Amino acid sequence: MALQSDIAGNATDLTSGGSASKPVKRRGTRRKALGxxxxxxxxxxxLLVLVLPLLVAFYMSFTNWSPTRGPLxxxxxxxxxxxxxxxxxxxxFVEAVLRTLIFGVICLSLEFLIGLGLAVLFLRRFRGKxxxxxxxxxxxxxxxxxxGYTFWMLFQxxxxxxxxxxxxxxxxxxxxxxxxxLTAQITVIVTEVWHWTPLFFLILLSGLxxxxxxxxxxxxxxxxxxxxxxxxxxxxxLLPVIVIAFVIRAMEVIKLxxxxxxxxRGGPGSSTETISLYIYKLAFNDFQLAYGAAAAFLVxxxxxxxxxxxxxxxxxxxxxxxx
Amino acid sequence: MSERSLSPLLACVxxxxxxxxxxxxxxxxxxxxxPPTDWNAVPAIWVPSEPTLVNxxxxxxxxxxxxxxxxxxxxxxxxxxxxxxxASIVSTGLSVGIGLAAAIAISxxxxxxxxxxxxxxxxxxxxxxxxxxxxxIIFSTIGVIDTYLGLIAIYVAITxxxxxxxxKSFVDEVPKEVEEAAMIDGQTRIMAHLTVTIPLIKGGLFxxxxxxxxxxxxxxxxxxVLSYTSIETIPVRLAKYVTATxxxxxxxxxxxxxxxxxxxxIAGFLIQNHLARGxxxxxxxx
Numbered sequence: 357m358a359l360q361s362d363i364a365g366n367a368t369d370l371t372s373g374g375s376a377s378k379p380v381k382r383r384g385t386r387r388k389a390l391g392x393x394x395x396x397x398x399x400x401x402x403l404l405v406l407v408l409p410l411l412v413a414f415y416m417s418f419t420n421w422s423p424t425r426g427p428l429x430x431x432x433x434x435x436x437x438x439x440x441x442x443x444x445x446x447x448x449f450v451e452a453v454l455r456t457l458i459f460g461v462i463c464l465s466l467e468f469l470i471g472l473g474l475a476v477l478f479l480r481r482f483r484g485k486x487x488x489x490x491x492x493x494x495x496x497x498x499x500x501x502x503x504g505y506t507f508w509m510l511f512q513x514x515x516x517x518x519x520x521x522x523x524x525x526x527x528x529x530x531x532x533x534x535x536x537x538l539t540a541q542i543t544v545i546v547t548e549v550w551h552w553t554p555l556f557f558l559i560l561l562s563g564l565x566x567x568x569x570x571x572x573x574x575x576x577x578x579x580x581x582x583x584x585x586x587x588x589x590x591x592x593x594l595l596p597v598i599v600i601a602f603v604i605r606a607m608e609v610i611k612l613x614x615x616x617x618x619x620x621r622g623g624p625g626s627s628t629e630t631i632s633l634y635i636y637k638l639a640f641n642d643f644q645l646a647y648g649a650a651a652a653f654l655v656x657x658x659x660x661x662x663x664x665x666x667x668x669x670x671x672x673x674x675x676x677x678x679x
Numbered sequence: 680m681s682e683r684s685l686s687p688l689l690a691c692v693x694x695x696x697x698x699x700x701x702x703x704x705x706x707x708x709x710x711x712x713x714p715p716t717d718w719n720a721v722p723a724i725w726v727p728s729e730p731t732l733v734n735x736x737x738x739x740x741x742x743x744x745x746x747x748x749x750x751x752x753x754x755x756x757x758x759x760x761x762x763x764x765x766a767s768i769v770s771t772g773l774s775v776g777i778g779l780a781a782a783i784a785i786s787x788x789x790x791x792x793x794x795x796x797x798x799x800x801x802x803x804x805x806x807x808x809x810x811x812x813x814x815x816i817i818f819s820t821i822g823v824i825d826t827y828l829g830l831i832a833i834y835v836a837i838t839x840x841x842x843x844x845x846x847k848s849f850v851d852e853v854p855k856e857v858e859e860a861a862m863i864d865g866q867t868r869i870m871a872h873l874t875v876t877i878p879l880i881k882g883g884l885f886x887x888x889x890x891x892x893x894x895x896x897x898x899x900x901x902x903x904v905l906s907y908t909s910i911e912t913i914p915v916r917l918a919k920y921v922t923a924t925x926x927x928x929x930x931x932x933x934x935x936x937x938x939x940x941x942x943x944x945i946a947g948f949l950i951q952n953h954l955a956r957g958x959x960x961x962x963x964x965x
Contacts, residue, residue: 390868391788398781398839405836409813410805416813428816470696477693482685488693490948492700497947499897501914502936505921506707509929514721516706550703555958562955562963600962611806614899614914618921632900635808640904645812652809659804 417650422643431646438650448626449651452634453658459541459630460609463548464602470549471556471601476586478561496554504618507547511619537627540620544628547615552608556601563597564590595669603666610659631655707940710933711735715747718929734934744931752920752928756935759916763939766827766902766912767895770834774891775884777835778842783872785843786850787858803840807900815904825907833905834895841957842891848961849883850876886953889946896943913939 412428417438421431442449474492478485495503510517511533518530533539567590575589576582613632616622622629622637629637635655639648685693710718712730736743737751744751814833815824823829853876861871877884899914906915913935920932947954955963 387788387868391784394780394784394788397777398843401777401832401836401839405832406805406810409810409817412817413809413813416816473692474696477685477689480685480689482690482693488697490951491697493947493951493954494704494944495700496954497893497940497943498704499899499914499936499939499943501897501899501917502707502939503703505917505932505936506703508921509710509933510703510706514719514723516702516723516725519723550699554700558955559959559963597963600959604959607804610804611808613806613808617899618918632806632808635806636811636900636904639808639812639815645816649809649812652806652812655806655809656804659806663804 413649414653416646417653419646421646423645424643438647439654441647442651442654448629449634451626452629452631453655455628456610456612456630456632459545459548459612460606462545463552463609464605466545466549467553467556467605468598468602470553471558472560474553474557475560475564478557479564493554493558495551496558498551500551500614501618503547503551504615507543507550507615508619511543534620535624537624540624540628543619544616547619548609548612551615552605555605559597559601559604560594563594566597567593599666599669603663606666607659607663610655610662704940707933707936710929711937713930713933715744715749715930719927734930735938737931738935738938752931753923754919756913756916756920756938759911759913760938762827762910763896763912763914766830766834766910767892769827770831770838770895771888771892773831773835774838774842774895775846775888778839778887778891779846779877779884781839781843782846782850783876786847787855787872807837811901811904814901818905824905825909827910830902830905830910830912833901834898837898837901838891838894841894841960842887844960845887845890845953845957846880846883848956849880849887852883853879883953886950887957889950890953890957893943893946896939 416428416431418433418435419428419431420434420437421428425431478489498506509515512518513530513532518533521530522528531539533543571589571593572585575585580588611632612630613636616628616630616633617636620628622633626634631651635648635651638644638651706725709726711734712732713724713727714729714731714733717724717727733743733747738756741751741753741755814829818824818829823832857879858868858871858875861875862868866874897914898912899918902910902912902915903918906912917932917935917939920928920935950957
């Protein structure tokens with residue numbers, strides 16, 4: 357960790373520097389100065405391009421500003437009005453939040469289960485393993501926009517998916533996917549699961565390959581069945597990796613936008629409208645920028661809390677791995 | 680763990696997974712080479728009997744579909760291809776360069792605090808739709824809206840956490856002793872990094888560069904709200920085509936989608952062993 361490597365750094369200074377203490381100290385400050393100046397460009401960019409706009413948006417969320425009302429400086433301060441409106445009266449916002457969470461839970465569960473199943477499969481030896489590995493990763497390399505458009509084509513009434521359904525279940529059995537709420541929601545989930553299961557597969561397989569052999573062997577010798585070994589020995593050791601995968605995916609799924617924009621635009625009605633899509637429509641279709649900013653901050657706070665909760669069981673391991 | 684081979688049942692499961700995985704990609708590629716008569720045929724045509732490149736041609740010459748007696752697209756996609764290349768390449772270079780400096784600072788000079796990873800992770804939680812609003816306001820005020828400069832600044836900032844932490848995980852793997860050896864030979868710290876550290880993480884640098892390129896090339900929302908008339912990227916062009924024709928110009932749109940996909944699939948396969956590292960900010964090494 358930071359402190360440790362600091363001590364280690366000073367120690368190497370002592371060994372490579374002279375025996376006098378003054379030069380060591382001077383070298384120490386110069387080291388720090390170099391470290392700081394190397395970090396500076398990145399910090400500046402983040403400050404100017406990320407922090408500054410966030411502050412502007414934060415201020416804006418307490419006003420009733422919209423582009424038609426002149427510059428932001430002349431906007432009227434309305435305190436927590438936007439926030440109150442969102443949480444208490446705006447059912448469309450609350451629904452979008454719940455919908456995004458439900459999508460997230462369903463998608464992540466499916467992605468995790470399928471990804472884990474495939475990863476376990478890849479612990480075995482078989483021919484063409486390298487090919488299958490690469491091929492199964494392909495979806496995560498496709499642009500979200502392209503994924504959305506592709507599945508939009510696949511789910512058309514006269515598209516290949518309905519063609520297969522009618523082949524199996526008979527003429528007229530296939531739904532018009534984008535016409536009703538439930539089927540439209542299914543298309544979003546199918547698309548998302550297709551797109552991101554490979555990430556779970558990849559991360560979980562990395563984790564499984566890194567599981568040390570000794571405890572597994574010991575458990576086997578002590579008479580544990582392969583199933584017991586998996587549930588009692590391997591899975592607990594895999595937990596940090598599982599949490600990392602869930603955190604990374606949760607952060608992305610909360611921002612879900614591109615695929616839905618191409619697939620359904622949030623329709624029919626608002627039945628597939630995610631938080632990001634709702635904020636986008638507020639800001640760029642209805643020009644309620646201040647209101648949209650308030651919604652964004654609520655989402656940000658919610659996400660922070662969620663990720664914090666998810667990370668709690670493995671925070672220490674994660675920091676260990678990082679530094 | 681166990682290294683048994685696949686039973687027939689598991690082999691079938693694997694084959695099924697492969698078909699599901701590849702089918703959408705097969706479909707978009709097939710659609711891209713279908714002549715207009717096959718685009719919307721009932722029943723759907725899976726493999727065109729007369730494959731053609733006319734859809735690709737139409738992207739750069741909107742009148743090309745005329746030979747089939749159908750109207751083409753309203754605007755060529757040429758500008759968006761150049762726009763995507765420009766924005767992605769420049770911002771990837773900057774992000775990796777700045778990220779490399781930061782990575783060395785954090786790995787070797789203990790820059791940042793214990794909680795830095797979590798702070799940076801928090802930066803990734805801001806929904807882009809939320810950032811887009813202040814970007815539009817600030818960028819219109821200082822006059823960089825609808826310019827590549829503005830878009831590139833955003834791309835650098837949002838990919839910086841990825842490049843920094845991915846590169847840091849590579850720098851961490853270089854033993855400090857090799858740099859110290861160079862310094863004993865009389866090199867300054869910065870020279871030691873340039874001549875020793877960086878050559879040793881060449882592979883990692885390459886992987887990071889491609890990974891950041893993938894992120895920039897795929898970005899959609901910021902490009903959508905920050906481009907009016909003078910800039911454009913491929914995802915935005917694709918969305919515009921779909922909006923303009925209710926998505927029914929299947930072949931041409933599929934052709935653009937294929938063009939968008941090719942560099943990413945190539946880049947993705949080249950760095951497939953590092954994808955997990957990139958996606959998890961270096962937390963998962965392999």
